[in-house]
Amino acid sequence: xxxxxxxxxxxxxxxxxxxxxxxxxxxxxxxxxxxxxxxxxxxxxxxxxxxxxxxxxxxxxxxxxxxxxxxxxxxxxxxxxxxxxxxxxxxxxxxxxxxxxxxxxxxxxxxxxxxxxxxx
Amino acid sequence: xxxxxxxxxxxxxxxxxxxxxxxxxxxxxxxxxxxxxxxxxxxxxxxxxxxxxxxxxxxxxxxxxxxxxxxxxxxxxxxxxxxxxxxxxxxxxxxxxxxxxxxxxxx
Numbered sequence: 001x002x003x004x005x006x007x008x009x010x011x012x013x014x015x016x017x018x019x020x021x022x023x024x025x026x027x028x029x030x031x032x033x034x035x036x037x038x039x040x041x042x043x044x045x046x047x048x049x050x051x052x053x054x055x056x057x058x059x060x061x062x063x064x065x066x067x068x069x070x071x072x073x074x075x076x077x078x079x080x081x082x083x084x085x086x087x088x089x090x091x092x093x094x095x096x097x098x099x100x101x102x103x104x105x106x107x108x109x110x111x112x113x114x115x116x117x118x119x120x
Numbered sequence: 121x122x123x124x125x126x127x128x129x130x131x132x133x134x135x136x137x138x139x140x141x142x143x144x145x146x147x148x149x150x151x152x153x154x155x156x157x158x159x160x161x162x163x164x165x166x167x168x169x170x171x172x173x174x175x176x177x178x179x180x181x182x183x184x185x186x187x188x189x190x191x192x193x194x195x196x197x198x199x200x201x202x203x204x205x206x207x208x209x210x211x212x213x214x215x216x217x218x219x220x221x222x223x224x225x226x227x
Contacts, residue, residue, distance in 0.1 A: 033215075037219075043221075044205075044207060044219060044220070044221045044222040045156075045158075045164065045207055045209075045219040045222070046219065047209075047216075047217045047218065047219065050215055059215040059216075061216065062121070095163060095164070100169075103169055103170065103211075104211065104214050105152060105154075105211020105212075105214045105215075105217060106154045106166060106169040106209075106211060107154075107156070107164075107166060107209075108166055108175070110163035110164050110165070111163060112162075112163050113163060
């Protein structure tokens, strides 16, 4: 069974750093692109970026380039999303997603979401 | 950047009725369009891809149509569990994707 299990809720202050995780299991981790999606309070879904675990090839939405870093640890089949200096506007739910291997671009499995709350 | 616009923002319907949700792209995305269902507190779920292909396990009451810039998600005979927010997403210029702003389907 494919599972993407994300780390728990985080409460941080502006300027602090943070890394959230997405533990993937039930499939060949290195063969599927993994992505991250943001949902700000009361808002819709926004695509952040994706990474290919086999070689860590990473692509970012222009809106998020330079704001976050996506990475993986193949040894523990885990993907990460990190910030070096959080802002209050980073408050959101963040979802990790698996991209289909047969239809590039569709998100066939999602994590349960990680709530990040940042106070100013 | 391709912008996806969904309408209406909110759709009020009754159980048993038919719901039609629209998604428009600012330029052609061919048939590279997916629909997702998102319920509060849950992860979004893939419903439709390739504009009209149902994902595994999705009931036949969900159907998608369209190509180019105009797309429709139809839910025939709404069930109580169908009330949620629905998002369209294009994937025509991989690896860049954008979502629509969502349509809330409510009773």
